[in-house]
Amino acid sequence: MKKVLILFFSILTLLLFGVQCTFVEKKLAAISKKEAYVLDLQGIQNRGFIRAAVDNNSTGYYIYRGRRMGYEYELLRDLAKRLKVQLHLVLISDIDRAFDYLQEGKVDLIAMNLEKNMERSDRASFSIPLGKMNTVLVGNEFSGKITSWDQLASDTIYVREGTVYKTQLCNLKDSLQLNYTIIPTPDHEETLIDQVAEGDIKWTIADQNIAQANATYYGGLNTSWKVKKEAEVSWVVRQNSPNLLSSLDTWLVDKQKRFIPDLYAKYFLNSKNSYFRSTSPFSSLAGNQISVYDDIIKNGAEQLGWDWRLLASLVYKESRFDTVATSYAGARGLLQLMPVTLERFGVENPNDPSQSLMGGVRYLRYLDKFWIERVPDTSERLKFVLASYNIGHGHVEDAWRLTLKYGENTQSWSSVSKFLELKSDPDYYRDPIVKSGFAKGHLAVNYVKDVMSVFDSYKALVEP
Template identity: 30%
Template sequence: MKRFLSSYLFLIVSAIIVLIIQFFWSPFEIKKNENETVAFFSHEKDTLKVLLTFHASDYFIYKGTPIGFQYELLKELKKAIGKPLDIKVMSNFDSVYSEVFKNQYDIIALDFRRSGIVAPLVTFSYPHSFTYPVIITRKEVKVIDSVDKKVFVPNYYHHFISTEELKQKNFNLVFQKENNSEELFDLIQDKKIDYMVCDYHLAVTLLPFYSSLKILETAGPTYERSWVLNKNNIELNQEINNWIVTFSKTKKYTHLIKKYFSPHSAVISGSFTKSTRNSISSYDHIIKKYASKYNVDWRFAASIIFQESKFQNGLVGLGGSYGLMQLMPETMEHFGINEFSSDEEHIAAGIKYISLIAKSFQNITNKIEQYHFIAASYNAGRGHVLDAQRLCEKYLENSTQWDFVSKYLILKSKSEYANDPVVKSGFFPGKHAVKYANEVVERYEAYLLMYP
């Protein structure tokens, strides 16, 4: 009888597990016929779809530039597999969590604990790094002075780690529905709460912004950080895993770990103020005003200003270029300004100049491609970029694609190309202009994600 009951219970539990798996998986498959399932994303496709979260240690904008451990890790993966990444950034962790089971992305770059009830339902990459939970408090606090003291858990953290270790320490855990880690750091600093838990990586990223806070103690064992992969991409997942294993043994990987997760990280040290998600710079309202007037995307204009001056006024550059937008003396004269003009006048002139450059590339309908041409022209001058386009046409390559044009812009440093009859502006060391344009557009794309 006992054996019968055990078998019966086993069948019931097995059936429940099967139903759970079908519930999570089957709605997200495309049926080609009764015997074949086609994945949303195949290994052969040209672009990898990636979901990334806005997170202080993994993806954020620092002084106008997109950085973060996960972000740079993905950039290295892109180089290795030779496929562009279509990255979507979400700031709501509950929304990200809901995407885990849908298999609509090739990579979901967030931390997710392998143990737990849902772990068998998702496909993990090999671990790309390791971390552990810590308790954050103010520097004057020596120990948690009471077992009844509340320890606040950020709104997403319970998705990624087990809280059993924390409960074993007799912490009175308070799970937050609204407050994220940065907001809890603020509350501790303002003495509205006393303790919170977060992972070590996040702690070393945020603590330089909060001089009155510290790590009090370790709150649990080390755990793996892995990506969630699309279960249908068997070959691609193996390629990603092989890359993680190989890359984690390189000096570049060691550099990234030290860069972001050392207490003395070069990225997070130094004198700077805490940034917010609400603005790129203190000049945003002026940039938006004139960008609207001259039909320029204000985030693209902001990216150029950052590239030129990092939003610092009064700078004098090569050839007498001046101000926030580093306009040349001749350009300033053309727009009726000088070094004594206001910051607003310089921004207005610079954005109008961008709009004039754009007219030379109206035939390029892809906005991202077009912005490469505009940025390179802002840096090098339109003549050199137009030369590179003519060289493209001469050698039967597409003169509206930046990959081809940038190649010939660099080749203009060689006499055989600089002296070509189709070249009107002569020699030019184009490598810097190509780097400039790529950085401006990459930052612009990050601004698009952060400031839609």
């Protein structure tokens, strides 16, 4: 206790009478360092999914016309496929908090452009570099073009907390004997760029790719002055996850010749596409619409008692919001109903979005009623309903009977889904209690996971 008090008053004294920019940060980092959570690649694969911390910005991860997009998102989706696991994304704006989440086991990977330094290396293991990044000063048309650091005089520069920007500016300030003021803030780089563009603040710092992407839809932004020359940026994993790190590095080596450069060009070098994705009302970056059919989806969701973003997730999975979509099996409309189902639930024109949507809603209500007594819990029953919508309630009911026969929990989707996957095994689909025969049940199980994954994204990025 005495040591803690001495350290506290030492830090307080230094704060009052002046310190080097990074002294307090280093001390506080040492104090806050916690014992790391242990889980490597095999444990992640046994669990079935990898958790990755990502930023919600105009290039990293967002929703555009119902589709999940972003540079980091597409990279992570490919990595998860390589590792044969599902991808769970965790949105974190606070970089220091992301490192805490990593050590606590709330995420397994931080997928942000992180420059390696001593403090970060003490807390995590860095992958091989994804590429190189410049840091730039961002001003507006009234800030003036910078050709020398002296021109900043006693200006104030706002920087995002947890980034390397403050350290970079501190080093320049100390070495060049400059007088500008640095103010850390929890605001994201893009929020600070918004404030610069609107004239609320004069200067901020951002990675060049983020600055350039924002400059495509903010006229007059000045991003030409580099704070630091190119530096390598990487992702990080826990220090006790060497096998995950090895697999990550191998994947990066495989993808650096074409896949990563192609994705980089898609998100950072095509300014026209970046502009439309970032300013569209159907983008989670600028608006709060998923599709042009949001109003009828909200009406249908109200009748179901669902979150409208869940029904939107199902529509996206079925038709990508295409009213004239027709499957190889003849399913049609927004919710891809088969001809017999269209007729049964009163849909005369499957290409009419309202008719198609409401026909699907009536079918979903029928399925919910079918399962409500056997699965009273709403959140569990939802998965039974989704699987039934995909493969037919007869096959899901067979799995329910098998679950009952083998003494497992018939009200748990986790238990029933195991037997649904076994419906392609003759030892199970030939059982006398199975009425609907063979089924590729694993496809329905994956279907439920996919819809719920899209729903999780919509919940994170689109307001209720």
